[in-house]
Amino acid sequence: MAGKKSYVIIPGAGGVPWDWHLVEDELRRHGHDVVAVDLPNDDPSAGLAEYADAVVRAAAGRTDIVLVAHSLGGFTAPLVCERIPVARMVLVAAMLPAPGESPGDWWQNTGHSAVMAERERLDGGPPDESVLFHHDVPPELAAESVARGRAQADGPFGRPWPLPHWPQVPTSFLLCRDDRLFPAAWLRGLVRERLGIEPEEMDGGHCAFLSRPxxxxxxxxxxxxA
Structure with missing residues (x-):
C-alpha cells in the first residue's frame, strides 16, 4: 500500500453517512481512515457554505485527505479545497458546477433537463425514483436506503457556486455506465467540457456505493x- 489515506466522503442530495457504510468497510479493511460526512441537507437554511463547514469539521485532524464526492457533493468538494489541504478529489457520478452557477440552474445549463425530457417522451412518462436510483441495488439495501434517506432541503439550490474556477487539486472522475439519473453518454461530455479530463468508468448505477461497494x-x- 502506498500509504494510509484519509477518505472524507461527501454524500449526494438527501444522502446520509449510512449510504457509504459498505465502501467505508472496504477502505478500512485496507488500512485507511474514513469518515462519511453528516451534511445538514434537511435544513432549509443551510446552503453550500454550511455543507462545506460540515466537511471541514469532519476532516479536522486528518492528513493526506482524499475527498470523495457523490452527485450534489460535486458542488461542495471544491469549496472544501479552498479551506483545507486536500491531496486529491475523486468525484463519483458528481455534478460539476461552473462559476456562478447554482445547483438549481445546473440541470438546464448542462443539458440534463433536455436529456431527461427526451427519455420521458420515449418511455411515456417520468421514471420511478426506484428506477433512477436503486435499479441495481439489492432490494433489502434499497429499502433501507429509502427508509434512512432525508428529504433534501432547497437551501443550496438557489445560491450561486462562489468559486471563479475549479481548484488546482488533482482530480479524478468516476462515471457509472448504468447510471439512469446521469446517463453515461451525456456525462462523459460534461466531464470533458468542464474538467478537461477523461472519466474513469465502471459498471453500476447512481448508487454504486450500495450495488458495487x-x-x-x-x-x-x-x-x-493508495
Whole structure:
C-alpha cells in the first residue's frame, strides 16, 4: 500500500453517512481512515457554505485527505479545497458546477433537463425514483436506503457556486455506465467540457456505493494512489 489515506466522503442530495457504510468497510479493511460526512441537507437554511463547514469539521485532524464526492457533493468538494489541504478529489457520478452557477440552474445549463425530457417522451412518462436510483441495488439495501434517506432541503439550490474556477487539486472522475439519473453518454461530455479530463468508468448505477461497494472502493483507492 502506498500509504494510509484519509477518505472524507461527501454524500449526494438527501444522502446520509449510512449510504457509504459498505465502501467505508472496504477502505478500512485496507488500512485507511474514513469518515462519511453528516451534511445538514434537511435544513432549509443551510446552503453550500454550511455543507462545506460540515466537511471541514469532519476532516479536522486528518492528513493526506482524499475527498470523495457523490452527485450534489460535486458542488461542495471544491469549496472544501479552498479551506483545507486536500491531496486529491475523486468525484463519483458528481455534478460539476461552473462559476456562478447554482445547483438549481445546473440541470438546464448542462443539458440534463433536455436529456431527461427526451427519455420521458420515449418511455411515456417520468421514471420511478426506484428506477433512477436503486435499479441495481439489492432490494433489502434499497429499502433501507429509502427508509434512512432525508428529504433534501432547497437551501443550496438557489445560491450561486462562489468559486471563479475549479481548484488546482488533482482530480479524478468516476462515471457509472448504468447510471439512469446521469446517463453515461451525456456525462462523459460534461466531464470533458468542464474538467478537461477523461472519466474513469465502471459498471453500476447512481448508487454504486450500495450495488458495487467493493469495486467502487478499489477504484477510489487506485485513483487516489493508495
Amino acid at each position: 467493493r469495486e467502487l472502493a478499489e477504484r477510489v483507492m487506485r485513483l487516489s494512489g
